[in-house]
Amino acid sequence: MTIRRLCAVLRVSGKTELLLVILFAAGFAALPVLALLPSLWGFTVAWAVTYVADEALHSRAPGFVRRLATLQLSRTMRFAVRTVMLLALADRTDAPDAVLITGLAVLSAHFLLVMMYSALHHAIRRRRVLPVIVRNLDMSGIDIPAHPPAWLYRRFLRKLLHLDLPAHAGLIVALATGTWYAAYAGYALTIGAATVALAALLGQFRAVRRMPRRDAVIGEVNRQLAAYRPEVALYFSFAAVSRDFMYQVNMWIETLEQLDRRPVIVLRERASFRFLARTRIPVVCVPKADDLAELDLSGVQVVLYPGNAGKNVHMLRVAEAKHVFIGHGDSDKLASSNRVSKVYDEIWVAGKAGRDRYQRVRHAISDGAIVEVGRPQLAPVRSHAEHVPGPVPVVLYAPTWEGWSDDDCHTSLIPMGVPLIEGLLAENVRIIYKPHPLTGKRSPEAAAADRTIRELLRGDEEKVAEAARTRLQEIRARLDEMSGRHEGDDAQQLRDARVPDGDGTAEWQELRDEWHRIFWASRSGARHHVILEQLPTLYECFNQADLLVSDVSSVVADFVASLKPYVLTNAQDLSDEEFRAAYTTAGGAYLLDRACTRLPEILRSVRAPHHDPMAAQRRTLKEYVLGPDRPTSMERFNTAVNDLADRSTAERAEDLLAPLA
Known part of the structure; x- marks a missing residue:
């Protein structure tokens, strides 16, 4: 318990990280003591420990x-502390004044070179920031210098500061042997290497002076868009992009690729590309509103919005297009029936439950503005009839995150997440834990509960065979390559942007299927799983599970498609009648109280399916929440896009003819 408390205070994830922190702190605390004693060998050990622990912690x-x-x-301050302490040690051990003065001059010059390198690096990076970043458009017609070599550009401060190692090591050897040639040799290596690096970066700076101007970049993007002629745009913005918000876009990519109309994806944050899944659809990222206004999207008839964000207004001002809120999943949260949605021309929901939810927001959304289109994303979810349970029931715990405020906080992690997992561990079940990507974003309590659950389940993860691990890494590397992810900056992404040679859909799907097959097979003996990455996908976790435990969220609405039993957490301990009246998806759910006393009873629905009294309610709820099976969701969604695009075109034609009437 003491170790866990220390980890929570220091906000590190486990015992290894805690040990590194202790070594790091002890090493730095020992440096001044051992320098003043003086103790050369003790100082050398502490000096080495600080270097190794520092790098490991990074x-x-x-x-x-x-x-x-x-x-x-900061890193620079820590390097400076080592340098000062080493010179203090040299002085205390009566090193010659010439060695001390030369060492002080060389190491001071080294820091000066680091400062100059940092200024030059900043200037290069600033020049390589372009107004637009694209994917899947041919930008070969514009001349953009190549990205500086990674050894010069990436993690430059880390590399430059480490050039003090020859000087430090040379001085330590000199102090140990009493011969001072080693010190001078180390000094020469440090100052020489830093000077060469600075000169090399200066050459890269001269190259970036040829970067194209803003107007030229936007003009070329507009020429490519004019050739492509997009008709439907998916527009996405989210201010906090340090975490994976792009699941809200990625879930719509396959749907967009099957439309009759030509789609384009418009993003507003540069970091979005880090999490964007593979697509053949043209993608345009325009961070500034002024640059977005100059983008030629005049042919776009329908704009789709998967999220409500402040920057949506920059696209909503385009009066010629029809604007539609499609969301990123139907749920009973307030966000899925927000009065802000009134700004859109239409709101598309999965089934009648979504329509009724908006109708409860009185005087906000007209019934005619709501269109039921189903959930095209749910095609990969296998139904209960296709699922073959294993000897041990598989329980998927997929809690939602804590929301932006306590008013919309539906997560069970804080009040009951840990007791729930402890209760499941006491039963003969296999647990898959897949938290929301934003878990812990706002609440330290949610982050702490998440860490505790990971610790409880981590010990049961068996080691994966090396062959399987290697193949999984190979597939992930190929998937990343097909997604267009690389280490280059904005300018390099624009320089490399091309129209995809082939469809690639078949290879992409085959690789994902193979990845999932190997992943689950290689872990068939593992008792429990903690899933934190994009793969395996949430829907693949659905297919593995016999039972879902979750909170009020779109995860539950999506799981309804499988018709498998699911549990909703009732952390407020409302009566069953109140809870089911408040939340539509509770109509087919087992309800779990905060103390988890109902858990053994609920698990009977998995172990003995004939004891599943909620099965009939789930069948009724599925059509109410997700719409009918025929026509398919994809057909309904495509029809809705076509109908609205035709209406947009007709209205534009009327506007053009009106002045002539």
């Missing part, structure tokens, strides 16, 4: 390292 606990910077213990 990869194992980057959040802790960032917090050190807020305490003015």
Whole structure:
């Protein structure tokens, strides 16, 4: 318990990271003591420990390292502390004045070169920021210099500061042996390498002076869009892009690719490309509103919005297009019936439940503005009839996140997440834990509960065979390549942008299917799983599960498609009647009280299917929430797009003829 409390205080994820923090702190605390004693060998050990622990923490606990910077213990300051302490040790061990003065001059010059390199790096990066980033459009017609070599550009501060190692090591060897040639040799290597690096970066700076101007970049993008002639735009913005918000876009990509109309995706944050899934659809990222206004989207007839965000107004002002809120999943949360949705021409929901939900927001949304289109994304979800249960029931726990405020906080993690997992561990079940991508974004309590659950389940993950691990990594690398992800900056992405040579859909799907097949097969002996990455997908986790435990969210509405039993957490301990009246999806759910006393009874529905009294309610609820099976959701969605696009075209024609009447 003490270790867990320390991990929570320091905000590190486990015992290994905690040990690194302790070594790091002990090493730095020992440096001044051992320098003043003086103790050369003790100082050398502490010096080495600080280097190794520092580097390990950067990869194992980057959040802790960032917090050190807020305490003015940045990486540069830590390197400076080592340098000062080493010179203090040399002085205390009576090193010659010439060695000390030369060392002080060289190491000071090294820091000066680091400052100059940082300024030059910043200037290059600033020049390589372009007004538009694209994917799947041919930008070969514009001349953009190549990205500087990774060894010069990426993690440059980390590399430059480490050039002090020759000087430090040379001085330590000199102090140990009493011969000072090693010190001078180390000094020469440090200053020489830093000077060469600065000169090399200066050459890259001269190259970026040829970067195209803003007007030229936007003009070329507009020429490519004019050739493509987009008719439907999916527009997405979210201010906080440090986490994976792009699931809200990715869930619509396959649907957009099957439309009769030509689609384009418009993004507003540069970091969005990090999480964008593979698509052959042209993608345009325009961070600034002024640049968006100059983008030629005059042919777009329908704009689809998967999220409500402030920057939506920059697209909503395009009066010629029809604007539709499609959301990123139907749920009983207030966000799925927001009065703000009145700004859109239409709101598309999955089934009648969505229509009724908006109608409860009185005087806000007219019934005619609501269109039921189903959920095309749910095609991969297998029904209960196709599912073959294993000898041990599989329970998927997929809690929602804590929301932007306490008013819309539906997560069960804070009040009952840990007791729920402990209760499941006491039963003979297999647990798949897949938290919402934004878990812990706002609430430290939710983040702490999430960490505790991961610790409870982590010990049961069996080691994956090396062959399976290697193949999974190979597939992920190919999927990333097909997605267009690379290490280059904005300018490099624009330079590399091309129209896809082939469809690639078949290969993409085959690789994803193979990845999932190997993943589950390689872990068939594992008792429990913690799923934090984009793969395996949520719907693949649905297909593995016999029972879902979740909160009020679109996850539950989507799981209804499988007709398998599911559990809704009733963390407020409302009466069953109140809870079912408040939340539509509770109509086919088992309800779990905060103390989880009903858990053994609920698990009977999995172990003995004939004891599943909610099965009939789930069948009725499925059509109410998701719409009928025929016509398919994809057909209904495509029809809705076509109808609205035709209406937009007709209204534009009327507007053009009106002045002539």
